[in-house]
Amino acid sequence: MSDDGSYFQRDRAWHPPAFTPDYKTSILRSPRFPLLSLDNTISELTGPVFGDALLGPLDNDLIRNYAKDGDPIGQRIVVYGRVLDENARAVPGALLEFWQANAGGRYRHRKETYLAAIDPNFGGCGRAITDSEGRYEFRTIKPGAYPWPNGVNDWRPAHIHFSVFGHAFAQRLITQMYFEGDPMIWQCPIVRTIPDKAAIEQLVAALDRNATLPMDALAYKFDIVLRGRRATMFENRPEGN
Amino acid sequence: MVQKLDRLKESPSQTAGPYVHIGTNPNSVEIKGVWNEDLGSRMLNTQTLGERIVLEGRVLDGSGAPLKDVLVEIWQADAQGLYPSPQEKRGKADPHFAGWGRQPVDPVTGIYHFETVKPGRVPYRDGRMMAPHVTFWLVSRGINLGLHTRLYFADEEEANAQCPVLARIEHTRRIPTLIASRSEANGLATYTFDIRLQGEGETVFFDI
Numbered sequence: 121m122s123d124d125g126s127y128f129q130r131d132r133a134w135h136p137p138a139f140t141p142d143y144k145t146s147i148l149r150s151p152r153f154p155l156l157s158l159d160n161t162i163s164e165l166t167g168p169v170f171g172d173a174l175l176g177p178l179d180n181d182l183i184r185n186y187a188k189d190g191d192p193i194g195q196r197i198v199v200y201g202r203v204l205d206e207n208a209r210a211v212p213g214a215l216l217e218f219w220q221a222n223a224g225g226r227y228r229h230r231k232e233t234y235l236a237a238i239d240p241n242f243g244g245c246g247r248a249i250t251d252s253e254g255r256y257e258f259r260t261i262k263p264g265a266y267p268w269p270n271g272v273n274d275w276r277p278a279h280i281h282f283s284v285f286g287h288a289f290a291q292r293l294i295t296q297m298y299f300e301g302d303p304m305i306w307q308c309p310i311v312r313t314i315p316d317k318a319a320i321e322q323l324v325a326a327l328d329r330n331a332t333l334p335m336d337a338l339a340y341k342f343d344i345v346l347r348g349r350r351a352t353m354f355e356n357r358p359e360g361n
Numbered sequence: 362m363v364q365k366l367d368r369l370k371e372s373p374s375q376t377a378g379p380y381v382h383i384g385t386n387p388n389s390v391e392i393k394g395v396w397n398e399d400l401g402s403r404m405l406n407t408q409t410l411g412e413r414i415v416l417e418g419r420v421l422d423g424s425g426a427p428l429k430d431v432l433v434e435i436w437q438a439d440a441q442g443l444y445p446s447p448q449e450k451r452g453k454a455d456p457h458f459a460g461w462g463r464q465p466v467d468p469v470t471g472i473y474h475f476e477t478v479k480p481g482r483v484p485y486r487d488g489r490m491m492a493p494h495v496t497f498w499l500v501s502r503g504i505n506l507g508l509h510t511r512l513y514f515a516d517e518e519e520a521n522a523q524c525p526v527l528a529r530i531e532h533t534r535r536i537p538t539l540i541a542s543r544s545e546a547n548g549l550a551t552y553t554f555d556i557r558l559q560g561e562g563e564t565v566f567f568d569i
């Protein structure tokens with residue numbers, strides 16, 4: 121299989137639509153005109169790549185990478201998984217960036233107004249690059265749920281934000297990871313921007329007892345799927361044929 | 362029942378939220394010391410080839426207000442029209458040019474600012490040349506799936522007129538939404554490109 125093909129058309133019924141009125145901020149930030157479909161050109165088939173030289177030793181350790189005088193408060197967890205494409209093949213060299221609230225549900229950010237306390241030992245950001253089999257892992261504390269201004273009393277389920285770079289700008293993706301068994305998932309207007317229940321479940325990380333670190337940390341498995349490319353064996357026809 | 366395909370579904374997108382900068386540009390939100398420099402903050406060094414330019418503008422919502430929390434990423438070819446990517450098979454791009462940049466907007470004015478070089482032309486799928494352009498990708502609170510668009514250059518009228526991508530825009534009165542205006546100060550060109558998410562003059566966004 122050559123890797124010259126375009127990426128599969130994005131299934132926009134699987135993703136949230138732009139206009140989702142129950143998530144109020146989307147109302148004025150959603151384009152109304154149809155998107156212009158553009159079969160990938162070299163501008164979309166290429167993208168930035170990042171090498172391991174970028175990473176510091178604590179970049180994937182949110183327990184230690186901001187700690188000042190001790191460990192952050194909270195449930196210690198390991199998050200691990202693979203980055204795959206729609207052809208179920210590993211995506212090596214993918215940069216993942218993640219960010220999250222602390223154990224109380226508070227972000228370290230000047231615009232954050234939630235009452236829960238800042239944790240002096242927790243910054244809330246990290247990053248990793250997948251290995252040759254598409255694997256990544258990081259260590260952190262489990263984030264708390266938090267209230268947010270939408271309805272007068274809306275709460276986000278515990279979640280970790282992910283930004284992912286594959287091999288092409290067409291694959292660029294930002295999403296969120298949720299935690300198995302959390303009843304808050306199904307009440308969240310942001311989660312519910314995704315129309316399909318199976319699509320939501322794709323964002324729920326599984327508790328993996330076999331990957332826990334005894335007397336140390338629970339473990340959650342979270343695989344991420346990026347767009348995959350068409351095989352090109354029969355399709356190098358000029359346009360219009 | 363039929364056989365199962367060996368395909369997976371793409372992970373669905375979720376909004377980047379209001380605190381995206383904690384993860385992408387922590388130094389810009391006073392999270393210091395995790396890493397020294399925010400990724401994507403510098404595209405050039407002193408040896409980069411090509412004409413230095415500035416790209417500036419705002420991202421406006423449906424009421425005309427600039428977004429203060431949007432994150433802007435750009436991706437472009439170097440001055441010779443080559444991408445710094447392993448997928449670039451036509452030659453080797455300028456090793457002193459990143460091709461990719463990422464900036465938060467100014468939290469007061471909502472203006473983004475990139476220092477880059479003017480990109481060369483790259484071919485469309487059939488070999489015809491596209492006009493010089495910069496790909497933009499926008500994420501923020503209220504944007505459920507990152508938005509792709511392109512910046513084209515007002516002083517490339519002839520190339521723009523021949524660009525096979527611009528030619529696909531059926532409603533030709535929308536083409537100017539993709540064209541950045543040029544101004545010059547102290548010999549440095551600034552291209553201004555406002556992006557309108559909705560309403561009068563809504564920018565053309567692409568499904569790529």
Ligand SMILES: [Fe+2]
Nearest residue numbers: 276279281378
């Ligand atoms: Fe969040």
